Amino acid sequence: MPGYNALAEVYEWLISDAKLAPAEFAATFDDVLSLLPPNAQVLDCSCGTGQLAVGLAGRGLQVAATDASEAMVRRTAELSEEFRASVRTVRADWEELPDHFADDSFDMVFCVGNSLHHAEGARGRLAALEAMSRLLRPGGRLVLTSRTWELVRARGSRLDISDRLVRRNGRDAVVVYRWEIAPNWEDEHHIEIAIAQVDAAGPVLARSEVLSCWPYRYDELEAELHRVGLRTETNTFNPDAENYMVVASKI
Ligand SMILES: C[S@@+](CC[C@H](N)C(=O)[O-])C[C@H]1O[C@@H](n2cnc3c(N)ncnc32)[C@H](O)[C@@H]1O
Numbered sequence: 339m340p341g342y343n344a345l346a347e348v349y350e351w352l353i354s355d356a357k358l359a360p361a362e363f364a365a366t367f368d369d370v371l372s373l374l375p376p377n378a379q380v381l382d383c384s385c386g387t388g389q390l391a392v393g394l395a396g397r398g399l400q401v402a403a404t405d406a407s408e409a410m411v412r413r414t415a416e417l418s419e420e421f422r423a424s425v426r427t428v429r430a431d432w433e434e435l436p437d438h439f440a441d442d443s444f445d446m447v448f449c450v451g452n453s454l455h456h457a458e459g460a461r462g463r464l465a466a467l468e469a470m471s472r473l474l475r476p477g478g479r480l481v482l483t484s485r486t487w488e489l490v491r492a493r494g495s496r497l498d499i500s501d502r503l504v505r506r507n508g509r510d511a512v513v514v515y516r517w518e519i520a521p522n523w524e525d526e527h528h529i530e531i532a533i534a535q536v537d538a539a540g541p542v543l544a545r546s547e548v549l550s551c552w553p554y555r556y557d558e559l560e561a562e563l564h565r566v567g568l569r570t571e572t573n574t575f576n577p578d579a580e581n582y583m584v585v586a587s588k589i
Contacts, residue, residue: 341547346409348533348545349387350506351513357389357451360421364393370446370481370585371397378445383432383470384453388414388425394448395423402439404430406456432457432466435473442475450483452581454559455551459524463554464562471566474588480568482584487523487553488577495519503536511535514546527551559584 350358357363364371371394374380381402382391391403391414403414403425411429418425428438432449447470457463470480496517503510511533518528532546554562556575563570568586575582 341549342405342407343409344545344547345531346387346407346413348511348535349410349413351504351511351533351535352531353387353389360389360391360393360417360423361396362393363389364397367448367481370479371399373479374399374445379443380446380448381435381439381444381473382448382450383430383435384449384451384456385414385427386410386451386453388417388427390448390450391425391427392417392421392423395425396421400424402426402428402444404428404435404438406431432469433462435469439473441472442478444473445475445478446481447474447478448481450481452483452485454482454484455487455553456549457552458550459526459552460554460558460562462552463559464565467562467568468566471568471588474568476588479571479585479587480563482559482586483581484556484559484584485581486556486575486577486579488555489580490517491519491523491553493517493519509535509537523553523555525552527553556582 379400380394383404385391385403385405391401395401405411408429411427415427430438457466498515500513504513514532516530520527528548530548535543560570563586567589569589570584570586573584
C-alpha cells in the first residue's frame, strides 16, 4: 500500500474537521452503535489514522483496527496510546483478515471513509467483502460508507482544489484532488492527491500520491453483499448525494 504509506504522515490534512476528534467520528455512527450489546467486539478494517477505532474504544467496545498500510496502522497505535484507548492493531489486507481473526467473532465490522474502491475490481471487492462477512457472527452487521461513484463518474476527469486553506498542527495546506476517470466502470481509475503545506516564512512542502481505485455502482455493491451472505438492512444511497452508508447484516 505504497500510496497510503506516504500519505499517512499528512493524512490529517485530508480528514474533515468532523472526523478529527475520535469521539465525534464515532458519534456519526450513533444509530448503528445503539444496536450493539455491551462489550461488543468491533473491527475497523480500513482504520486509516485511527480516529474511528479510538472513538469506538472510548465507548467501552472491544476494538480491533486493521489496515493494509503499515504506516496507517502505526498511526492508529500512536493515537490509541495518546488517548489511552485499548485498540488491538494489526496490519492486514482485507483478504488476509481470516488469517488474524476467527470466523463469527465480531458484532460489527466497519469499512468506512471511501476505502472499498481500493479493492481490485469486482473480484477483489467480492473477496474483501467475503472476508469481512466471515468475521461477523450471525446477525452481526457490516457498516460501509462509500462515495457515490455514479456521481463521480458522471462528472468525468477533473481537478478539485480546496477553496480554503486546511489548518492542522499549526500549518496551512492547499489540498488538490485530480480525478482520472477511465472510459469504463470496470477499468482501473486514479485519484491523485496533493497536499501543499504553505507558509509565507518558509518553503512549500508538497506531497502527492496517485492512488488506484475501481468504482462500483450501488446496485452492484448490494448484489455483492448478498453473494457473501449479507442482507442490506438500511442504506442512504441517493444518486445526487456525494456519499452513502449501507448497513448489512449476516444472515
Ligand atoms: C480513504 S482511507 C480511509 C481511512 C479511514 N477509514 C477514514 O475514514 O479516515 C482508505 C484506507 O483504506 C486502506 N486500504 C486500502 N486498500 C486496502 C486493502 N486492500 N485492505 C485493507 N485496507 C486497505 C488504506 O490504507 C487507507 O487507510
